[in-house]
Structure formats: structure tokens, C-alpha cells
Amino acid sequence: MNVIYTDSLIIGGGLAGLRIAIASKQRGLDTIIVSLIPAKRSHSAAAQGGMQASLGASVKGEGDDEDVHFADTVKGSDWGCDQKVARMFVNTAPKAIRELSTWGVPWSRVKKGDRYVVVNAKRVKLTEKDEAHGLITARDFGGTKKWRTCFTADGTGHTMLYAMDNKAIELGIPVHERKEAIALIHNGENCHGAIVRDLITGDLTAYIAKATTIATGGYGRLYSVSTNAVICEGIGAAIALETGVAALGNMEAVQFHPTAIVPVGILTTEGCRGDGGLLRDVDGYRFMPDYEPEKKELASRDVVSRRMTEHIRKGKGVPSPYGDHLWLDITLLGKEHIDKNLREVKEICEYFLGIDPVKQYIPVRPTQHYSMGGVKTNPTGQSPYLKGLFSAGESACWDMHGFNRLGGNSVAETVVAGMIVGEYVADYCEQNQLEIKTSLIEQFYNRENQKIDQLIESSSNENVFQIKSEMQEIMMQNVGIFRNQKDLELAVSSLKSLLKRSRKIGLKNKTRSSNPELVEAIRVPKMIKLALTVAYGALQRTESRGAHSREDFPERNDRDWLKRTLAFWRNEEDEMPELQYEDLDILSMELAPASRGYGNATIIDNQDTEKRIKQIEEITKANPNADRFEIQELLNPIELPKKLQGKNERVGRGFK
Amino acid sequence: MRQEQQNGRKLKFHILRFNPQIEGDKPKMVTYELTEALGMTVFIALNQIREQHDPSLQFDFVCRAGICGSCAMVINGKPDLACRTLTSKFPKGEITLLPLPAFELIGDLSVNTGKVMRAVSERIEGWIHDKNMGEIDLTKMEVTMDPDLADNIYELERCVECGCCLAACGTKRMRDDFLGAVGFMKVARFLMDTRDKRTEEDMYEIIGDDDGIFGCMSLMGCEDFCPKDLPHQHQIAYLRRKMVTVK
Numbered sequence: 001m002n003v004i005y006t007d008s009l010i011i012g013g014g015l016a017g018l019r020i021a022i023a024s025k026q027r028g029l030d031t032i033i034v035s036l037i038p039a040k041r042s043h044s045a046a047a048q049g050g051m052q053a054s055l056g057a058s059v060k061g062e063g064d065d066e067d068v069h070f071a072d073t074v075k076g077s078d079w080g081c082d083q084k085v086a087r088m089f090v091n092t093a094p095k096a097i098r099e100l101s102t103w104g105v106p107w108s109r110v111k112k113g114d115r116y117v118v119v120n121a122k123r124v125k126l127t128e129k130d131e132a133h134g135l136i137t138a139r140d141f142g143g144t145k146k147w148r149t150c151f152t153a154d155g156t157g158h159t160m161l162y163a164m165d166n167k168a169i170e171l172g173i174p175v176h177e178r179k180e181a182i183a184l185i186h187n188g189e190n191c192h193g194a195i196v197r198d199l200i201t202g203d204l205t206a207y208i209a210k211a212t213t214i215a216t217g218g219y220g221r222l223y224s225v226s227t228n229a230v231i232c233e234g235i236g237a238a239i240a241l242e243t244g245v246a247a248l249g250n251m252e253a254v255q256f257h258p259t260a261i262v263p264v265g266i267l268t269t270e271g272c273r274g275d276g277g278l279l280r281d282v283d284g285y286r287f288m289p290d291y292e293p294e295k296k297e298l299a300s301r302d303v304v305s306r307r308m309t310e311h312i313r314k315g316k317g318v319p320s321p322y323g324d325h326l327w328l329d330i331t332l333l334g335k336e337h338i339d340k341n342l343r344e345v346k347e348i349c350e351y352f353l354g355i356d357p358v359k360q361y362i363p364v365r366p367t368q369h370y371s372m373g374g375v376k377t378n379p380t381g382q383s384p385y386l387k388g389l390f391s392a393g394e395s396a397c398w399d400m401h402g403f404n405r406l407g408g409n410s411v412a413e414t415v416v417a418g419m420i421v422g423e424y425v426a427d428y429c430e431q432n433q434l435e436i437k438t439s440l441i442e443q444f445y446n447r448e449n450q451k452i453d454q455l456i457e458s459s460s461n462e463n464v465f466q467i468k469s470e471m472q473e474i475m476m477q478n479v480g481i482f483r484n485q486k487d488l489e490l491a492v493s494s495l496k497s498l499l500k501r502s503r504k505i506g507l508k509n510k511t512r513s514s515n516p517e518l519v520e521a522i523r524v525p526k527m528i529k530l531a532l533t534v535a536y537g538a539l540q541r542t543e544s545r546g547a548h549s550r551e552d553f554p555e556r557n558d559r560d561w562l563k564r565t566l567a568f569w570r571n572e573e574d575e576m577p578e579l580q581y582e583d584l585d586i587l588s589m590e591l592a593p594a595s596r597g598y599g600n601a602t603i604i605d606n607q608d609t610e611k612r613i614k615q616i617e618e619i620t621k622a623n624p625n626a627d628r629f630e631i632q633e634l635l636n637p638i639e640l641p642k643k644l645q646g647k648n649e650r651v652g653r654g655f656k
Numbered sequence: 657m658r659q660e661q662q663n664g665r666k667l668k669f670h671i672l673r674f675n676p677q678i679e680g681d682k683p684k685m686v687t688y689e690l691t692e693a694l695g696m697t698v699f700i701a702l703n704q705i706r707e708q709h710d711p712s713l714q715f716d717f718v719c720r721a722g723i724c725g726s727c728a729m730v731i732n733g734k735p736d737l738a739c740r741t742l743t744s745k746f747p748k749g750e751i752t753l754l755p756l757p758a759f760e761l762i763g764d765l766s767v768n769t770g771k772v773m774r775a776v777s778e779r780i781e782g783w784i785h786d787k788n789m790g791e792i793d794l795t796k797m798e799v800t801m802d803p804d805l806a807d808n809i810y811e812l813e814r815c816v817e818c819g820c821c822l823a824a825c826g827t828k829r830m831r832d833d834f835l836g837a838v839g840f841m842k843v844a845r846f847l848m849d850t851r852d853k854r855t856e857e858d859m860y861e862i863i864g865d866d867d868g869i870f871g872c873m874s875l876m877g878c879e880d881f882c883p884k885d886l887p888h889q890h891q892i893a894y895l896r897r898k899m900v901t902v903k
Binding site for chain 2: 037038040041042043045046095097098099101102103104106107108109110111133134135136137152153155158159162165166167169170175177178200201202229230231263264266267321340344347348351352354465507508509511513514515516517644646647648649650651655
């Protein structure tokens, strides 16, 4: 039996995993990252458009601060987020971006003087102030009141990931590449590490750790068309689910991005619209102002994706061999701007579509993009159900996104959660001793080994590629942008029978070492379990909130559904997840439930909402001299690791 | 608007097959046939071959959008990113795929670029060197940077570590210790960055020898085959000039 001992084990080498590893290492802990691929190839690199942080240096960001970022994030989430976590996030985001600035990210900067931008299809002159010259600038993104999305051209994720990985290399953090965690080791109360399969040799190793962090990204590849990298299959979340103890949160909350290219589903950044790009229909008509007069193309992603789908359903889509699509028009931004700030988009258009976006429209369609759901954690990033198990980034339901994430808040979450959760992981490692029976390690090691033996020896004949593709089609057809009872029931029953079939996979290639078919055979049953948590969660949630949109229940129902879905998979042989619900406490919300100001949904009120609005008024009135920090402390007190406390400075404003 | 293609054309893929994990396995070329579809890339084709013809076929894709650098291979004699190579590019419909040379072979078309790239970063110490960094107060405003300088650094940081430059490098193929264009580009990037306090003398210690900048034979395969069109020729010339004046 191969065993490796460490203090802090991190599964996943993207931005969140790297940042947590850095925090562990900086605290003097032995730290190992296990990753499917070299860290710099992680899906974090795909974040093109930027990272939200309320620095307020650019003239269109003036007046921005944590409070405005907080309100945008809560509205974006359709009040489905944990407001404590959203607060921790917005207050720390400026620190995260400034840390990355010292670690080498070449953030695009404010240039003093006049510049011309496109706003609402018109050329507008902006004059940047002298005193902001050289500070980190920001662009516009959907669902935000201010221009808050900091960027490096449209390679933001790339530069962040490179700076972060370089820092990890400087600290000597080992990344064990081409390895896959296939099971967590636990005793029902404590997580002790993971069983890891080497994707080259096929050998299993037990990694034993005080703290285990899952930072494996989202589960976009449950869908047949996704912007996600092909490795985003949710296996990290799945091994947490398979403990039978840890819960996954809000798995039905799945975001569709408005502008992925047709047919391959590669993303073109929201920065296209943030910088002034427009959506057009088959007649070349700009339709979004008709649906969303205020935010137009820059409403939140869930809203824009639904409006586009509505418009296509009205017959206004552009027919193609791959189904109807719409046009993204960035021609009005001009060659110079596209060459400099949207060059990845330009490359994608050239290579995959053979078009020049300076002159031609881009064929786009809403496409699966982001997983709001994931391993349910408390605000410290730890599973409330399994001690020593942490999660951060897209794989987690830390829950700052609720039912819809804002553009620019995902890479921001990875590094902010990485900083915050990283400190709590290190605390946990310092405060806890490693106590584990070797018989427990052996039990999990042997179990996983036997499963692989069975797969290789099996004489069954179900084809794993076929099963996977059927699952992806079921999710695409029935658990998409618009959902209803009939489709969701069909999805659940189809997935159930698929799960049974997945227990009878037969391999053509019986090699135990590197074997792509075996990799699929290990993953696909896990993926179907996740798909069931998504489909079943969506079926049970009889309301529409954020990205979860039920045609048969179009209202946001705060009365009955202001709650988080928790999914458990109690026994390996079960065919369905067990769902539980956790109330969101309105009476401790900093921002009482209200309309988002876009999306035009009706709301069924909760009786506590009125009560909370009154409370907030009274607290504010009773403290007339309190500044915004004191008011926040009264309405929504949060805890942060000591080194991340402290107010954030802004140009022209100081620490106010 | 989409480019015209011969839908339904028969494609022939000639692929190097070899699995060093299996004792006694010998390298061989195997041909697979499949039907071209509209917009087909080598990524789509290889997955079809794996799913329909041979599930043991090894290759590496992650982003499949030309940004992660995982999938470089030799396509009809030239190193390139497989994910964004359209099959329609090849009028004869014959496509030969070989693994990238200059890297350890994992199996078939999969090579270990990660190990090499980490070693490159360690060798040139590819991170910001600043003795005062530990004392930076994150509540304060960031240090300003010239906007053009920030843009220029990004131009050099667009490298995705795909390995095409090393595979196409004459010196690298003869001398394994040669740093190669990927390393030079990183050195140029950190030398340009005012946040990195290292001097040209410091960089000389890293690249001022025949395994470094003076080993380059100026064949410029790196410039010719960089999928990100990075200015290798310019930066290598610049570094060589700088390094000659040190000492």
C-alpha cells in the first residue's frame, strides 16, 4: 500500500487550490497539491473578462465600494446567497487583487486624460483623473452598478493563474500532476485524505492529511454543450457526495452564459458586451432594450440568457445546421480596441469560426457555463458535516453566488476564498492532530482497488462513452435554461435507469495503467449521481430564482423557497439522492429581499421581509452617527481572519 | 458566415501509437478513417476515434479553446495546438499526428510538458523578486504602474507553455539542457517588470551561457511555430544584446 502523509492536502491546482496551498505553506505546514493536469493548464485560465473588486480608480468606478459590490452580488444571486459570505467576499476582494498585483499580475491600468469608449451603442468620451494614473482600472460587466471588473486585456484568468502558480513554485509547493482523487478517506466524522489514482501508471496512493481541500472546479460537463474545459466533470464534488456524510448545496443552480460560439460552445467574454458589444437577431435588430430597458445587454447572465431564448422562440433566431442562434456584434468597438482588449475573442473567432469579428458578427447562443452549487461549506470553508473537509472556488457552495453568479465574481471568488479559507485550513491543521487507524486507510484503499479490479474483469457490456453522452443529452434537453415538471421528471427517471446501466460497464481496453476508458468508467457513475442531484433538486424547487427558471412556477417564492438545497447520497447502492433544506434567515440579512431591478419577475413575499425592512430602518435611525462600517457591523457582523481585516484604501477617498 | 467545408468527406488519420507502460509494446503508425463534419477540429476527431475505434488512444486536451496549451502535437509535420486545428485545413484529407518531440512520452500523443515547464520556472526563478514584498500592506492602494508597461508585460505573458517552441528548436533537439524560447520569454517578461528587482547581472547568472541565450543558433523555429505569435526573435535578440554588455 502506497501512503503519503502531509498536513494540508489540496485536490485541484487552479486558482482556489493554489491560493489555499500558498496559505498553508506560508504558515509552515507541509502542503501537497494533487491535480489532473499541470496547474497552469487549469480551467481558471479560461476566465477572460476579469475580476470584480471595488477599487473605484477609473472614473466610471467612482463612488464604488464594498457596499455597492455587496448589493450587486446579492441582487445577482436573486437573494439566494449567504449574505455573511457575500460580505466576507466583497470586503476582501480589494486585498486579493492588490496581493496579486504584488505577485506579478500585469493588471491593465488607468491612463490619465481623455479616452473614448462605447456605451449603449454610442461613442462617449471619458476623462480619467491625474491622481488615478497607473492604478488598476476596470471595465463594465453585467449586473453591476459601477465599472468594477479589473482585467488584463481578455486574458485575466491566464495572468492570475500564472502569477499564482509562480508564487506556489517560489514557495516550493509540490504539485503531483496527472493524478485523480477517486475517493475521500473518512470515518463518518473526520476526513483524513483521499485515495488517488496515478493516471500514467494506474497505481493507487493513499494521501493522508490533517485537512483535505476540494478545489476541483465545476460540473459543467454534465451537459453536452458547455463552455467549461473537458476536465470540469465535478469529480471533486462527487467524491464528497459519495462519503454519504458531506452534503452538496444548491446543485440545481446552474448558469448559462449568453455568448458562447455556435456550435462548439467556446466562450466569448462578457467583456464583449461590457465594452459596448450588442446582441442582434436574424434581422440585425438589437432586441435587448425591448426586454430590459434599463440594463439592456448588461442585465445579469441568467436574465440575458432567458431573454435570448425567448427571442429565439419567437422565431427571431438565425437558422444554422446546429440550430438557431443570435449574433454578438462587436464591430462597433473598432479594430484597435478588439486587437488590444479582446484579442483572445478575436483568435477564437478566427480559428474556430473563420470570421473576423472586427467586420463580422459572431454566432452565439446561451450555453452551460457555471456551477453555483457544490460542496456545502460554512463560512470558514469547512463542511458542516465532515470535519477536516474543506472546499473553495467553483467546486464549493460557500454560497456567495446563490442562484446566479455575476460575471467577474468567479475568479474573484477563487482568490478571495483561497485567502480566507486558506487561513482557516491552516488554523485547522495547527489545532488538530492526525489520528487515523491504518486499518481505515486499508479499508478505503482495498475498496477502490477492488472496484477497479471489478471494472477490468467485468464481462458486462455497457459502453461508458455511450452512457456519458446519453447523460449529457438528458441534462441538456431537460434541465436547461427553462425547466418544467414534465421535463424534469423525465430527466430524473432517465438518469435513474442510466445509473443502473452505469453499474454494468464493460471495458474494451483492460489495461490497468494509463487507460482513458478506465478513467471514464471511474468517473461516469459519479457524474450521473451529480446529475441526479441537479435534476432532482430542480424538480423539487417549485419556484424560479436566478438561473433556476421554472416555466410552471415563474414566481420567485420567498415565502416557501428562501432556502438552500442540501443533497446527500447515503448509500452506494441508492438510486436517488436525499434532499434536505436549510432556511436562509431573513431576519439577519443586511439587504432584505426585494426586486432585482431587472428580469421582471413577480415575487411571493415572505412575512419576515417586511419585519426585517423595519428592523433595518430602526437600527439605522437609532445610530445616526454611525458610518457605513459601523452600520454593516450592526446589520451583518462577520468574522475574517485577522490578517484580512482592515479597511480598504481608495484614490480620492482614503479609507472612508 | 461559417467557412465552407466538404461535409461528409472521408478523412484518414495516421497516428503514432506506443504505450511505454506496456512491456514489449513497440511504436507503430495506425490509420483511422472517419467522416468529416462541419467545423471539425483535430480535438473532435480524436475523441471520435477514441469513442468509436480505439478507447486506448491517449491524448491531452483541457480547454479545447486554444488557451491552456495542453494539446500541442506534430500535425502533418508541424507543431501546433490540436484543439483549434480545423480538419478542413488539409485539402487531401490525410492527417498525420505525432507526439511532440523534446518531451518525455507518456503514451501515443500525450507527452509530459508539465514537468519540463515547472523545471523552466524553477531554473529561471520565474516569479517576482522583491525583498520588501513581505511587508506590503494590502489595505493600502496598490503601487502604480505605467499603463503601457502593464500592456507590454501582458504581451510577453501570453505564453501558454504548450511546448511548440521547444519541439521546433534545433538546439533543444541536440542539447537537452538548453533553456529554449519559453524560458527566454519568461526572463524577458520579468526583466521588463519593474516589480521584479532583479538586474541584468542577475539574469546573466541564469541565461548567460551556452545552455542559455548564447546557445541559440537563430534558426527561429520558435518564432515560426508559436501558436500565440509571441515575439521570440525580437526578445532573443534583445536578451542576447543585453547579456553581451553585462560583464
